[in-house]
Amino acid sequence: MADEEKSRVGLVGLAVMGQNLALNVAEKGFKISVFNRSGDKTDNAVARAQKEGLGDKLVGYKDMKEFVNSLQKPRSVIILVKAGAPVDATIKGLSEHMEPGDIIIDGGNEWYENTERRIEEAHAKNLLYMGMGVSGGEEGARNGPSMMPGGDVEAYEAVKEVLTASTAQTDSGACVTFVGKGGAGNFVKMVHNGIEYGDMQLISEAYDVLKTVGGLTNAELATAFNEWNAAELDSFLIEISALILAKEDDQVADGGPLVDKILDKTGMKGTGKWTVQQAAELSVAIPTIASSLDARFISGVKDERVAAEACYKTAGLAAADAATPKLSAEEKKQLVDDVRAALYASKICSYAQGMNLIRAKSTEQEWGLDLGEMARIWKGGCIIRARFLDRIKKAYDKDANLPSLLVDGEFAAELVERNESWRRVVTAAINAGVATPSMSGSLAYFDSYRRGRLPAxxxxxxxxxxxxxxxxxxxxxxxxxxxxxxxxxxxxxxxxxxxx
Structure with a gap:
């Protein structure tokens, strides 16, 4: 096969993310070869490509050597398999058939030090290597994710055309950049996920306060979230929360809001824990993110919580969700407005903490990361995409050495404007026995950071x-x-x- 007839890039790992990313690349006009350890997933990917009219751009292989040989030189292969040992096994299999100058790109959520080890191992075989964070879930993978590649810059330049075309596109350009050397890409993706933990917890606390303290129905909550998403809280997570709150249960005859029937136990895959551990190692305060991790841990002890609720009910202290809120229409509207302000202020703190952690690691590792550029590539495709990321980019573009977003003039003015609402929400939640660990933690962080003398x-x-x-x-x-x-x-x- 002539080189020009070969695939521009290859992809190993055809679970949901891998399959969707492969179709995305093919749709952008690049011929792609795909391979999976179990051949049925390869067949499924090929069938989907044919169904979507991309059969001439996506070719499946069931033999690793044939897969590698189907690629243009220098061969570039994206891996989307489970982190850890499966990645090492895949690299071993690929490297047996690759030649000097060929490129391996791990697109999974990987511990950054593993990527740095693999870079050295690849160099020993004269191969190039990148660890590339990919955010956006299955929808992002199919239609344009945010990508955070780090490692060998030569590898990035070789695949830049493919990545640029396949990522989300915004008014600031494609949501991809060369993050930095070593494990920088994986580290930035890890912190992205930590911010995501904080963001999700903050939104869940806003939901809880409005539902439990304010007595809002799911329909009223969905309306409020939709209104917020049309203004300064515009973000992917607010948008999908409104959709979730409006979703009726179609699995049972009596219907009703589906969200009310979902068990209150949150899963996790580890990146949030890594973020908190790294913050401790670097002495960077990230209370919003750390409390969101604790909230997931507490959610996991469901049986203990149910027993504790019964224990305290017997002792004369009812749980918050047993209360019957009696707010006037005016009081309810005020609470909605206050929660909106408190959520926005808390989100600023969460993003500020994440950016501070990235900067601290960049300084330690001498990565030279551009915080404004990190905000730019998060504007589209990724889970934490939000309107105010554009303003975060502008803040760091204006002052690359900005010690915190909290002292940027525009953000500081917004925090002052929302200060009283923020305190009313936290106070109302405390008085009602509704836990708001991340919102309260954000407020405590704000109060501590802006105070010249602490009780230390x-x-x-x-x-x-x-x-x-x-x-x-x-x-x-x-x-x-x-x-x-x-x-x-x-x-x-x-x-x-x-x-x-």
Whole structure:
């Protein structure tokens, strides 16, 4: 087969994401070869391509060597298989048939250090490698996701044409950029998912406050979310939440809102946990995201929560959802407006925390990441796409060294404008016994960040008391230690075992 007749790119892994991305690439005019360990999925992909009129652009293979040989040189293969060992096994199989200069691109959610290891292993075989975050779910994969490739820039340049055409398109361009060297692409995708955790939790808290404290029906909630999505809260997650709230159950005869019948236990795949762990390693505060992870953990102990509800009901304290809200129409409207403001303010904090984490890692690894460009490629295709990402990009374009979005002039003005509403919502939730961990955490983050002096002076004094850790003073240079009482008079003894 002449090289010009061969496929421009290959794809391994034909589950929902892989199959949809392959069809997307084919639809954009690029011939693509596909392969899957189980041949039935290859057959399904080929059948779908033929059904959609793309049969001449998508070719299936069931032999790895034939698959690799069907590609134009330098051969470029995208992997979309489960993270971890399956990726290593796929790389091993591909590399047996590849030649120097060929390219492997892992499009899964992978731990960034695994990507850095694989880059070194690929280089030892004279292959190029990229770890590429892909966001947008199955709909995004089919119609245009956001892509975050990192690793070998030469690999990116070789496939840039395909990626640019296949990603979501916005007024700022295609939602793809070369993120940076090493595992930068995977790390940015990981933080994207952490922000997504926070965003989803914040929206669920807004829903809970309006439903439990305000007594809104699902129809009223859907209307409110649709109105929000037409203004400053315009985002994919608000949009789909409105659709979810309006969806009737078509699986049973009596119907009713489907969302009310879904078990209140949230799953996860690990990227949110990685985000929180990395924030701890880098000493970056991300309370909105961290509390959203805790909320998922708490949701998982359903039986314990049901038992606790019964326990406290017996003790005379009813659960929040047992209350019957009695708000006037005017009070209900005020609550809706306040929740809208609180949600927007909290979202700013969540994105600010995520950006700070990306910047901290970039500094540590010397990646040189462009935060404005990260916001730009999230404007379309991805799960956290939102209207205000354009303004986040402008904030970092104006000041690449901006310490936090919270001190950008425009965002600061908006937080001040929403300040009173934010506090009313959190107060109303606390008084009603409705947990708002991420919204409350966002407000606490805001209050802490904008305060010049915190009570950390007492914490540091305590550390010096029991561990002789010393402290700095506001009126003198250097580090100091005090014998606070007879309890710690043996201050010359180092008590490393009591570090806190």
């Amino acid at each position: 002076n007492l914490v540091q004094a305590q550390r010096d008391f029991f561990g002789s850790h010393t402290y700095e003073r506001t009126d003198m240079e250097g580090w100091h230690h005090t014998v606070w009482s007879d309890m710690n008079s043996a201050d010359s003894i180092t008590t490393d075992g009591y570090n806190a």
